[in-house]
Amino acid sequence: MxxxxxxxxxxxxxxxxxxxxxxxxxxxxxxxxxxxxxxxxxxxxxxxxxxxxxxxxxxxxxxxxxxxxxxxxxxxxxxxxxxxxxxxxxxxxxxxxxxxxxxxxxxxxxxxxxxxxxxxxxxxxxxxxxxxxxxxxxxxxxxxxxxxxxxxxxxxxxxxxxxxxxxxLLKRNAEAQPGDLLVLGKPLGVGVMSAALKKGDLDSAGYARMIDITTKLNRPGPDLAAIPGVHAMTDVTGFGLGGHGLEMARGSGCDLVIDWSAVPRLPGIDALIEAGHVTGASGRNWASYGDGVALPDGFADADRALLTDPQTSGGLLVACAPDALEAVRAAFARHGFDDAAVIGQAGARSDSPRLILR
Structure with missing residues (x-):
């Protein structure tokens, strides 16, 4: 390419x-x-x-x-x-x-x-x-x-x-509550795409998708803040979903459980990772906070690279009560965030909160 x-x-x-x-x-x-x-x-x-x-x-x-x-x-x-x-x-x-x-x-x-x-x-x-x-x-x-x-x-x-x-209406990253659903507004993979771009291995369709996602303003933020059942919010950027999810878990004092199969990813990302397009920041991120993340047996290195992939201009991560989910989905949809997806749930209170991948 x-x-x-x-x-x-x-x-x-x-x-x-x-x-x-x-x-x-x-x-x-x-x-x-x-x-x-x-x-x-x-x-x-x-x-x-x-x-x-x-x-x-x-x-x-x-x-x-x-x-x-x-x-x-x-x-x-x-x-x-x-x-x-x-x-x-x-x-x-x-x-x-x-x-x-x-x-x-x-x-x-x-x-x-x-x-x-x-x-x-x-x-x-x-x-x-x-x-x-x-x-x-x-x-x-x-x-x-x-x-x-x-x-x-x-x-x-x-x-x-x-x-x-x-x-x-202020939404901090530290007020998720046990039982909250986790909604991610944008798919992962921008860091992988940028690594491929720098090596001249990203085609025109991939470049267009990368620009589209990184220049999409997170306009749903104020609408989400007005929903009573939205308890916490952050955006997923340089520390990856793993890092910013762990910050939310630690700040809130409860585990966050991620259903990895539900996490949206940009098209073609798996092939780019397999071709070796992983940023150095991904490894540095894991070295910094990996001890706070519980991975299931057999979790692939490629998946770990995506979990820690730095997201330039990434999506909002929202923790909301289950009965607020319909309103949260509607807020994302009003602003054209068709990739927004439920990716997990806040777990029990803990003295040592973790990010748990399932």
């Missing part, structure tokens, strides 16, 4: 992905390393207005403004996951805004975070990246109200994204 991208770089320019040691959410520092780096931050004083901080590795910080409004603040940026500059900008912006939606909030504005190797790529290429990000912000109905730029060795682009929510 051959790599397909709508816009090829100028003949004198290197491919964007060749300038980066990693791409997309696969660039994330491994969760085990990150927890060690942040250990000192946990001792800082927490004002009462800070409703959500770093304590459960949630998707965004939340600051109480008044009885009816809370400010949701997050930032996300990374190096190129594709060579097309416009697509890179779109993916990075979609991924950043997703953290606002994952809290159940409505985005209100963004700031651009830009680092570019000025002497390695043209101004036209950089402008195309910025335009791609701006196009997604227009789609989300928000302005890019400012930002910051630097001359860097590797191309970096992303956003600071801000949103608003009624604090009564």
């Amino acid at each position: 051959t790599q397909a991208s709508p816009t090829e770089p100028r003949p004198t320019e290197p491919r964007l992905t060749s300038l980066a040691h990693g791409g997309g959410c696969g660039c994330k520092i491994a969760p085990g390393v990150l927890s060690g780096l942040l250990r000192g931050s946990a001792a800082l004083p927490v004002p009462p207005e800070l409703l959500v901080g770093i304590e459960t590795s949630d998707d965004a910080a939340v600051w109480l403004l008044n009885d009816r409004q809370a400010l949701v603040a997050t930032t996300d940026f990374f190096m190129p996951v594709v060579d097309d500059p416009h697509d890179f900008g779109r993916i990075a912006a979609t991924n950043a805004i997703s953290d606002v939606y994952a809290m159940g909030a409505t985005p209100i504005l963004a700031l651009a975070v830009v680092g570019m190797p000025i002497n390695a790529i043209s101004h036209e290429t950089i402008a195309a990246i910025l335009d791609g990000g701006a196009s997604i912000c227009r789609e989300a109905g928000i302005p890019i109200a400012g930002g910051h730029t630097i001359d860097s060795v590797e191309p970096i682009y992303g956003l600071v994204a801000l949103g608003l929510i009624d604090p009564a």
Whole structure:
């Protein structure tokens, strides 16, 4: 297969992905390393207005403004996951805004975070990246109200994204309840596809599917937050379904049980994994949190690679009461998330919560 991208770089320019040691959410520092780096931050004083901080590795910080409004603040940026500059900008912006939606909030504005190797790529290429990000912000109905730029060795682009929510509707990643059903909004496999793309082994249909899924805004977030039976929500990104599922389990104090056969995956993923297209981040993820995951006997290495696959601009993971499932399905359907699927259930309370695969 051959790599397909709508816009090829100028003949004198290197491919964007060749300038980066990693791409997309696969660039994330491994969760085990990150927890060690942040250990000192946990001792800082927490004002009462800070409703959500770093304590459960949630998707965004939340600051109480008044009885009816809370400010949701997050930032996300990374190096190129594709060579097309416009697509890179779109993916990075979609991924950043997703953290606002994952809290159940409505985005209100963004700031651009830009680092570019000025002497390695043209101004036209950089402008195309910025335009791609701006196009997604227009789609989300928000302005890019400012930002910051630097001359860097590797191309970096992303956003600071801000949103608003009624604090009564706020959805954390740490409030799943025993018996809740788990619903995943997008199929897995973006990291595998990006690895294949970088090696020139992703065909045009695969590329189109990858772009479609990574530039699909997680708009159901605010609708889901308004459903009383929705108890917890997060988005599945760089730590994979395994990592973000385990964060939900630990934060909520109950096991999460995943029915692996029910987990949606992008078309052609199994063949790509078999061909060796697995990101280095997948192995780092497993090394960081594998001791908190219980796999069934005979669980294939390929399946473990997909469980830990870093999802750039991945789907929402929702924990809801069984009687709220119909409303949750309807919220996803209204926004065109046809792949949304029930993938498991929250189990019993536990002093050492795990992610359990069945």
